[in-house]
Amino acid sequence: GENVEQHPSTLSVQEGDSAVIKCTYSDSASNYFPWYKQELGKRPQLIIDIRSNVGEKKDQRIAVTLNKTAKHFSLHITETQPEDSAVYFCAARGGFQKLVFGTGTRLLVSP
Amino acid sequence: DGGITQSPKYLFRKEGQNVTLSCEQNLNHDAMYWYRQDPGQGLRLIYYSQIVNDFQKGDIAEGYSVSREKKESFPLTVTSAQKNPTAFYLCASCSDRGIAFFGQGTRLTVV
8 A cells, every 4th residue: 555754754944944845655556646734733734736747836935846756756845934834744645545644744944 | 624524622532432523524525534643643544435335444444433324424433442542533525636625633532
């Protein structure tokens, strides 16, 4: 079955710096890779996603890249702000719509 | 995400008791999921269902059971066979595009 690994588990940056979170997946049949943000005490919410036929997608300060050959994808946040502080989860959807999440990255942006 | 509702928000269970967590959605989504969230372990998949009257085990199904008799409902029963049930449980449903919408979660505590 699908296995998703996510690194790092924690990430501390200064406001204005960039942050990068990396994930790898195991199932070559996976075709959809979303990223979720979970603020303290709240439910996870989708921030960006990418499908297997695309190599990169950008939405304002966030971008996601996908390397299908290497089976890894990454989240890039530029010009970080304190409100970006949260836990970020990557996920991969494979056969039978099985949606598997990574272990999460706690991002702390210091003013 | 306002269209998926979990209840109760907090639940206390005595050892040896079964408890059922409710998950209802009015988003007309076919796919539904149950995840368990523990500190530092991300979102672990318990069960998922692609369509009504069908469901599959996830990565940590032991000690749990589900049913999918209606499209709108996907209840999770935590049985006495689950040795460490204290956790935060999240239900989600997925659109046809694969975007997951989460409920607000149920925090289960064994007393």
